[in-house]
Amino acid sequence: MTTGDAEGTTAGAAEPSATRRPTRSSAVADGFARFCAAVVRRLPFGLSGIVPxxxxxxxxxxxxxxxxxLLLLTALHGGLGLxxxxxVTLAYGCALTLAFVVNxxxxxxxxxxxGRQAVLYVVAVAINYAAFVLGVGxxxxxxxxxxxxxxILAGLCEAAFMYSALRWVIFRRRGSA
Incomplete structure (x- = not known):
């Protein structure tokens, strides 16, 4: 069993020892990775070789x-009148915390x-927030x-920036630039 995704082992990922049993969350994570890899393998037009x-x-x-x-934003502004x-700030903070953990x-x-990943994530989120949430949104x-x-429009800009930050900075593999 490997702990890396189809692109290789992630930052700090180690092979589980023979005596350690997989946890339920690692089994779910493995299933999620297999699902994503299977879907990507079926992409048309040569995209399977491009899309990780x-x-x-x-x-x-x-x-x-x-x-x-969006649901939280609507509840806070539309429902509570904040x-x-x-x-936006409260909804954004809650959603990004959840996204960090799940990703x-x-x-x-x-x-x-x-710790280091959380600090890098906070920096990326601050840049993202200033540029896209406040700037664009x-x-x-x-x-x-x-x-x-x-x-929604700001979210499209955020997606490109945050994926790049997560993949190549925050969760980059050891030895990667």
């Missing part, structure tokens, strides 16, 4: 947490110390675009 399984995993995980973000900026465990399957809202549509 972690990109599909990221899309599934972050699509779900983004839906959670200001848009506060609602770490199930998608990138990292066993590296969480709030900017579009100020221009008259509905706050939900503004958030």
């Amino acid at each position: 399984p972690t990109l599909l995993g990221f899309a599934l995980i972050n699509g779900s947490t983004f839906g959670f973000d 200001p848009v900026a506060l609602s 770490r465990v199930f998608n990138f399957r990292s066993h590296a110390p969480v 709030a900017g579009l809202t100020e221009l008259g675009v509905s706050y939900q549509l503004s958030r």
Whole structure:
């Protein structure tokens, strides 16, 4: 049994010892990785050779947490009447925390110390927040675009940035640039 994804072993991932039994979460993570790899293998037009399984995993995980973000945003602003900026910040923080944990465990399957990864993630999130959530999202809202549509458009920009940060910086394999 390997702990790396189809691209190789993730940062700090180690082969389990012969005496250690797989945990339920590692079995679920292995199943998630196999599912993503199987779907990617079936992509048409040569995309199977270009799209890494972690990109599909990221899309599934972050699509779900983004839906959670939108629901929470709508509840906080539309339901409770909190200001848009506060609602976006609270919803965004909750969703990104969930996305970090799920991506770490199930998608990138990292066993590296969480401290350094968490610090790198906070830096990436801060850059992401300033550039896309406030810059694009709030900017579009100020221009008259509905706050939900503004958030969706900002989310598309966030997705490209955050996948890149997760794959090549935060959860990069040892020895990778």
